[in-house]
Amino acid sequence: xxxxxxxxxxxxxxxxxIIREELKVTDSRIILRTGQPNQAPEIEVIRDYDINDxxxxxxxxxxxxxxALTTAVRSYKQIRMIEAGxxxxxxxxxxxxxxxxxxxxxxxxxxxxxxxxGLLSVPPEGLICVRRNDKRREGQPEIIAAAGHYCVxxxxxxxxxxxxxxxxxxxxxxxSRSNVYDKFGLALYLGSSARGDMSCYVSSATQLDEIDQSxxxxxxTNISICADNLTLLEQLSNYAYIDELVGLPNRNALIEKIxxxxxxxxxxxxxxAIGDIDNFAExxxxxxxxxxxxxxxxxxxxxxxRFPDPxxxxxVGGDTFAIFGPDTHLKPENVLVPFLTEFDIxxxxxxxxxxxxxxxxxxxxxxxxxxxxxxxxxxxxxxTHSRGEVIRFNSAMIENAKDRLELLKNLRTAFDMExxxxxxxxxxxxxxxxxxxxxxxxxxxxDDGEFVPPGHFIPLAEQSGLIVRLGEWILxxxxxxxxxxxxxxxxxxxxxxxxxxxxxxxPAMMKTLKRVLIETDVEPGMVDLEVTESVAMNDVxxxxxxxxxxxxxxxxxxxxxxxxxxxxxxxxxxxxxxxLKIDQSFVQSFDKGNxxxxxxxxxxxxxxxNKKVIAEGVETExxxxxxxxxxxxxxxxxxxxxxxxxxxxxxxxxxxxx
Ligand code: C2E
Ligand code: CA
Ligand code: CA
Numbered sequence: 001x002x003x004x005x006x007x008x009x010x011x012x013x014x015x016x017x018i019i020r021e022e023l024k025v026t027d028s029r030i031i032l033r034t035g036q037p038n039q040a041p042e043i044e045v046i047r048d049y050d051i052n053d054x055x056x057x058x059x060x061x062x063x064x065x066x067x068a069l070t071t072a073v074r075s076y077k078q079i080r081m082i083e084a085g086x087x088x089x090x091x092x093x094x095x096x097x098x099x100x101x102x103x104x105x106x107x108x109x110x111x112x113x114x115x116x117x118g119l120l121s122v123p124p125e126g127l128i129c130v131r132r133n134d135k136r137r138e139g140q141p142e143i144i145a146a147a148g149h150y151c152v153x154x155x156x157x158x159x160x161x162x163x164x165x166x167x168x169x170x171x172x173x174x175x176s177r178s179n180v181y182d183k184f185g186l187a188l189y190l191g192s193s194a195r196g197d198m199s200c201y202v203s204s205a206t207q208l209d210e211i212d213q214s215x216x217x218x219x220x221t222n223i224s225i226c227a228d229n230l231t232l233l234e235q236l237s238n239y240a241y242i243d244e245l246v247g248l249p250n251r252n253a254l255i256e257k258i259x260x261x262x263x264x265x266x267x268x269x270x271x272x273a274i275g276d277i278d279n280f281a282e283x284x285x286x287x288x289x290x291x292x293x294x295x296x297x298x299x300x301x302x303x304x305x306r307f308p309d310p311x312x313x314x315x316v317g318g319d320t321f322a323i324f325g326p327d328t329h330l331k332p333e334n335v336l337v338p339f340l341t342e343f344d345i346x347x348x349x350x351x352x353x354x355x356x357x358x359x360x361x362x363x364x365x366x367x368x369x370x371x372x373x374x375x376x377x378x379x380x381x382x383x384t385h386s387r388g389e390v391i392r393f394n395s396a397m398i399e400n401a402k403d404r405l406e407l408l409k410n411l412r413t414a415f416d417m418e419x420x421x422x423x424x425x426x427x428x429x430x431x432x433x434x435x436x437x438x439x440x441x442x443x444x445x446x447d448d449g450e451f452v453p454p455g456h457f458i459p460l461a462e463q464s465g466l467i468v469r470l471g472e473w474i475l476x477x478x479x480x481x482x483x484x485x486x487x488x489x490x491x492x493x494x495x496x497x498x499x500x501x502x503x504x505x506x507p508a509m510m511k512t513l514k515r516v517l518i519e520t521d522v523e524p525g526m527v528d529l530e531v532t533e534s535v536a537m538n539d540v541x542x543x544x545x546x547x548x549x550x551x552x553x554x555x556x557x558x559x560x561x562x563x564x565x566x567x568x569x570x571x572x573x574x575x576x577x578x579x580l581k582i583d584q585s586f587v588q589s590f591d592k593g594n595x596x597x598x599x600x601x602x603x604x605x606x607x608x609x610n611k612k613v614i615a616e617g618v619e620t621e622x623x624x625x626x627x628x629x630x631x632x633x634x635x636x637x638x639x640x641x642x643x644x645x646x647x648x649x650x651x652x653x654x655x656x657x658x
């Protein structure tokens with residue numbers, strides 16, 4: 001309460017200006033008292049100087065004075081409460097967000113002490129202890145975090161704390177599960193979570209008023225929710241790193257482990273082995289998933305036993321396990337040792353065979369995931385060539401695989417840029433020499449006028465699935481060419497198109513065939529689809545149905561590379577096949593001292609089964625004469641014509657005066 005006129009006529013107003021503007025004290029209430037009503041215009045003064053009240057001396061009776069003062073004090077308290085609440089709440093909200101980003105309970109607890117001290121405006125001196133639910137250690141609270149001079153007590157039992165009052169506060173907070181205060185400090189009960197009861201001590205000599213206390217309650221609730229969430233987060237990160245079925249580290253965990261090793265600069269001398277169980281899918285299918293699960297658990301156990309710390313055993317996929325460790329402990333020759341004796345799975349004796357690939361870490365360039373990739377490539381190679389063995393990485397393997405990947409990338413680009421073309425190789429009637437048809441063969445021209453051999457890139461396209469799109473384009477282009485031939489008067493020439501297994505078994509295969517027929521308006525009887533014998537005979541029940549469907553659409557069908565597969569004669573008889581195409585290796589071996597018995601056999605077989613027989617790869621007159629003597633129907637080969645571009649084909653046909 002100030003007089004306006006003091007040392008100077010404006011001293012009161014000047015003081016208010018200093019309080020508000022210089023000292024920036026905004027919450028204190030100020031009552032101005034003046035004798036002269038005209039001296040300070042009421043409204044302006046109150047507005048400009050944030051004055052709570054303005055009274056004339058003559059107005060101020062005792063009761064009015066009392067009322068003015070109590071009102072001012074009350075509103076001061078309200079302002080303080082709102083301010084403190086705002087600041088504290090803001091801090092609590094911020095702290096929970098910050099605390100949750102901390103990794104692990106100790107860092108979290110450390111953060112709690114710091115935030116709590118901030119809230120109380122005291123230096124960060126304090127500690128947090130937990131009384132675990134764990135039966136064995138019940139009653140013995142442990143200090144899990146501390147700040148200030150208490151730091152030395154981290155991970156010690158609470159009984160090591162020799163400040164009696166602090167220990168006492170913490171114990172009574174844990175016992176009563178509530179906040180406890182005394183004149184030196186306070187112990188806040190932070191709730192009970194899966195880990196046990198938790199309490200936090202901070203030394204604070206300031207007396208806590210009601211606002212502070214209710215804010216602290218809020219802080220505690222908030223912290224205990226945080227602590228619960230933290231447990232949840234830890235569990236989640238466990239899920240992210242532990243394989244639930246077998247309890248081993250998973251792929252993520254393995255990657256981290258390898259990464260740490262790499263970052264420590266200790267590449268040399270470390271090995272990564274990745275192996276999987278041969279025919280696990282069959283074991284699973286025939287003996288049931290539960291059985292399969294138990295087998296995986298048993299495998300995990302054996303690997304762990306054989307390769308304990310410092311090795312890391314991980315499960316990186318269905319039946320794929322990894323062992324990572326120094327070569328002093330992880331010896332390639334020992335990797336398969338755990339599988340030399342049978343497993344006892346639910347009373348069954350189960351022998352398994354395992355194939356593995358090994359990569360020395362110093363031969364991997366790049367990150368940890370690269371090592372896993374490389375080891376998987378080695379494993380994959382081992383699976384095709386050396387089942388049941390351990391194959392050690394050599395850089396040529398990976399180079400090879402990388403080259404193939406590069407090639408596939410280039411093939412995609414070439415296809416998308418429409419750089420692929422078809423060549424056509426005539427097929428002739430051996431008896432009359434008439435051209436019966438042509439076979440479409442894919443060509444990939446590269447810059448220098450050379451071609452990438454289809455034998456190199458077709459298998460890649462098949463493995464990657466690109467063959468499906470590519471195959472449709474081939475079929476479409478070949479049938480358009482067939483129409484072109486027809487327009488030029490060659491209307492009895494057939495078109496042969498090779499179908500790969502991925503195309504044949506693609507779910508949309510029949511639709512594609514129909515679509516291309518409609519688009520090109522071609523008579524399906526003029527089209528001969530070539531499927532290799534090995535494809536047709538693999539998965540016979542499924543594929544023969546597909547072939548039936550194709551046949552029913554009106555296409556002709558040939559079995560390509562015949563003699564190299566393993567046809568069952570009874571199936572062959574039932575298959576809707578028009579033609580057997582003798583593989584060129586048999587045709588050509590006739591010159592090389594072989595008597596050509598296989599060719600003879602196939603020609604006879606064709607006759608018996610009432611199918612046409614064509615010989616491919618005919619290069620010499622001798623071969624042709626031999627085939628003629630056997631009564632082979634059709635021929636194809638360099639002796640007659642090489643595969644050629646469409647324009648050349650037209651010229652060739654003209655020249656032969658077909
Ligand atoms: P394929 O279907 O057995 O094709 C016959 C291969 O023998 C062709 O090789 C052809 O150029 C070659 N050839 C023809 N006559 C002779 C001969 O007298 N002597 C010798 N040494 N070779 C002869 P190409 O064009 O290199 O194709 C190789 C394989 O690539 C084909 O074997 C086929 O499996 C695949 N292929 C080629 N084009 C396509 C296609 O458009 N689609 C699919 N799915 N596969 C294709
Ligand atoms: Ca062919
Ligand atoms: Ca062939």
